Amino acid sequence: MTLLDVENLWVKFPTRQGVFDAVRGVSFTLGRERLGIVGESGSGKSMTGRAILRLIRPPGIVEADHIRLGDRNLLDLSERDMRAVRGQQISMVMQDPKFSLNPVMSIGEQLIEAYRLANKSGRKEARQASLEALESVSIRDPGRVMAAYPHEMSGGMGQRIMIAMMLIPSPQILIADEPTSALDVSVQRQVLSIMDDLVTSRGMGLIFISHDLNLVADFCDRVLIMYAGRVVEVCRADRLHEAQHPYTRGLLNSLPRLNEPREKLEVLRRDPAWSTAPSVSGRA
Amino acid sequence: MSMLSVENLNVWFGSGRSRVDAVQGATFDVAKGESFGLVGESGSGKSTILKAITGLAPQWDGSITVDGRPLTQKRVKSFYKLVQMVFQDPYASLHPRHSVDGVLGETLHLHGFRDIDTRVTKLLDDVGLGQKFRFRYPHQLSGGQRQRVAIARALAAEPRILLLDEPTSALDVSVQAEILNLLTDLRAEHGLTYVMVSHDLAVVGHMCERLAVMKDSRIVEVMDVAALRAQKAEHPYSQELLRNSIGA
Amino acid sequence: MSEQTLRQWLLSETPTSRRHARAAAFYKGWLSFRGNSMAMIGLGILIALLLIAAFAPLLSPYDPFVQDLGNRLKPLGTEGHILGTDSLGRDILSRLIHGSRITLYIVALVALIAPVAGLLIGTVAGFAGGWTDTILMRITDIFLAFPRLVLALAFVAALGAGIENAVLAISLTAWPPYARIARAETLTIRASDYISAIRLQGAGPLRIITKHIWPLCISSLIVRVTLDMAGIILAAAGLGFLGLGAQPPSPEWGAMISEGRRFILDHWWVATMPGLAIFTVSLAFNLLGDGLRDVLDPKDAGK
Secondary structure, X not given: OOOEEEXXXXXXXXXXXXXXXXXXXXXXXXXXXXXXXXXXXXXXXXXXXXXHOOOOOOOOEEEOOEEEEOOEEHHHOOHHHHHHHHHHOEEEEOOOXXXXXXXXXXXXXXXXXXXXXHHOOOHHHHHHHHHHHHHHOOOOOHHHHHHOOHHHOOHHHHHHHHHHHHHOOOOOEEEEEOOOOOOOHHHHHHHHHHHHXXXXXXXXXXXXXXXXXXXXXXXXXXXXXXXXXXXXXXXXXXXXXXXXXXXHHHHHHOOOOOOOOOOOOOOOOOOHXXXXXXXXXXXX | OEEEEEEEEEEEXXXXXXXXXXEXXXXXXXXXXXXXXXXXXXXXXXXXHHHHHHOOOOOEEEEEEEOOEEOOOOOOHHHHXXXXXXXXXXXXXXXXXXXXXXXXXXXXXXXXXXXXXXXXXXXXXXXXXXXXXOXXXXXXXXXXXXXXXXXXXXXXXXXXXXXXXXXXXXXXXHHHHHHHHHHHHHHHHHOOEEEEEEOOHHHXXXXXXXXXXXXXXXXXXXXXXHHHHOOXXXXXXXXXXXXXXXXX | XXXXXXXXXXXXXXXXXXXXXXXXXXHXXXXXXXXXXXXXXXXXXXHHHHHHHHOHXXXXXXXXXXXXXXXXXXXXXXXXXXXXXXXXXXXXXXXXXHHHHHHHHHHHHHHHHHHHHHHHHHHHHHHHOHHHHHHHHHHHHHHHHOOHHHHHHHHHHHHOOOHHHHHHHHHHHHHHHHHHHHHHHHHHHHOOHHHXXXXXXXXXXXXXXXXXXXXXXXXXXXXXXXXXXXXXXXXXXXXXXXXXOXXXXXXXXXXXXXXXXXXXXXXXXXXXXHHHHHHHHHHHHHHHHHHHHHHHOOOOXXX
């Protein structure tokens, strides 16, 4: 079943030197699956995630044949309707929880507010639901965390709280933009497995944006590889290591590996043809 | 023959009740020409050791010996001709209003070189940037190019020891490969000794011969890379770290 | 070199010399400044003011000091006196034109003294920290605690009335905010990696402050100064109005308002015209400051 259908998405930024295309004709569908988008900085992966929610700041322009969520085209919605879609139907988790949580409100208050916005319920019920939400992201002492402020939390805790908050309105789709890049390796795995459990048990669709090929290979079902605003290759995540496109191969080979010591790392040679070739469709 | 030896090093910030002990009782030894890794999670104190060596963290005790000479609290100017450092974030380590030429020229001037023009040219060639980058400002450079400038600045003094504080963690993997290769080449050409801090075991495994694993401001284990590759870590924390970075 | 290639040369991403790099950086700043039409209006007004001040004797139809008691208090649009005449029959337009010199003189002197003092004290305090910081900042606080005009009044009263003393008094009261800004900037810059990096090259505090911290503080100070210019002109006018700044018959704008206030009900233009001049120049500085902020603010520069 298709939750989200994106066709021919472009993100354009007018600059002094002419129009800069950050995303160039990307198409994909998202079902109840974990879809990874990988690429280097500037490949347009984050822009793709933001463009779906129409969060590109002016003067940036989002164009597409359609971005269909259920039977609605997100591009046709008013800004007011779009606000209802953000959070209620599609949530987003950013890289650094420090910038996503309000520093002067306690975590409990923020969770309760999020719940009441989504459910129009009383405070008591909202508090109960918030405690459960924190428990669901494996926070052992939710009562204490509710009373704390964001700056008192470690990075891993902050990111778990963000995930709990984003899942309160039970969205159909979660977009996670480098959710674990700021975290230590061990914490990274914990946060990912929590996110994985929640997404699978609720039958949600997940768009996982990352620069880390190994992480995406482990964690996702399907992967889009982006380069210069285009999708250059689509493959099953468990087959990522057999990827064909020279760019993907180059990225994989440039990683140092513990079990295969090498004198020199392979350096990616960029072929100008990659950035002019048409985007590969990521339709399932 | 040891190039850098650190014995029972304690580093702290603040004083009295707000004192934070960032490094406790660290002891390790780096041979001439060796590349030594410091591994651990954020807050484990690995970068603080580098700061103590360079004098950027002034509150420390224990002993640090560089090339046979023990360091005092105050660093003399000749120390900076021996030890240089490359910082983690190339976006923060270059002055936003100074051009590449300005950065390198000033550094060379401070180290008392006369033939600044030819040296700037040579440094840019050494780090694979070339002359067309000479008069650019940091905002006209990519992350990898900035890190090359930072490496050129560190090399300007012709040091013997290079301290590398996560030099590639802010960069893309393909750029990381280029920078790591550059560092490998420079070490061979100039006979440098490296101390490299990283949270990435694979990077340390690639670059270093020996490494120390840090946790909660202490070194829990010093091992060589062969043991790391064979996954023969002894301390339970190092084993956990290894498991996490090899991947499921 | 033709127009097109000069532009390309200036916009080049690969400058070939120090001079070229500087010119290119300057040109890009100019381009983004030019995009802000309000700032361009401000700049236009100020250039006009500069030209008027430079060519004042040629532009003014009459001598600003010559009295003509038979022609006093003529209204706007009188033959030969477009802006009318004041209580002593002097041409208001000529007096405004000559007054622009005094305004510019005050502005230039204050702009030279106050921000420089503030920059010095602020960066030294911020960089040195400890006792130096505490002492310098408490002195700053003491100056900040006094109402500005009252402090200026006290200085002028002690030193005697006159433009130079008014400028000195205004400068003495204007530097503390600059010291505050410079110190705050210094504190963030001091902790950055590029300052650590230059320390590792063995650079001393003097070099770090002058070559590395000042260039980053100066831009925000310039913006602040242009935004404050309006206030400075008004303070000078205020002192003039109270009779403590420029002395009659000098055509200082504030003093002109002061003279005109006696007739404000029957002959409103005598006070209003210099008032409009002050308003226009103040506005121009504010617009320019807003535009400069967009160009110079290091937080937005680059990426």
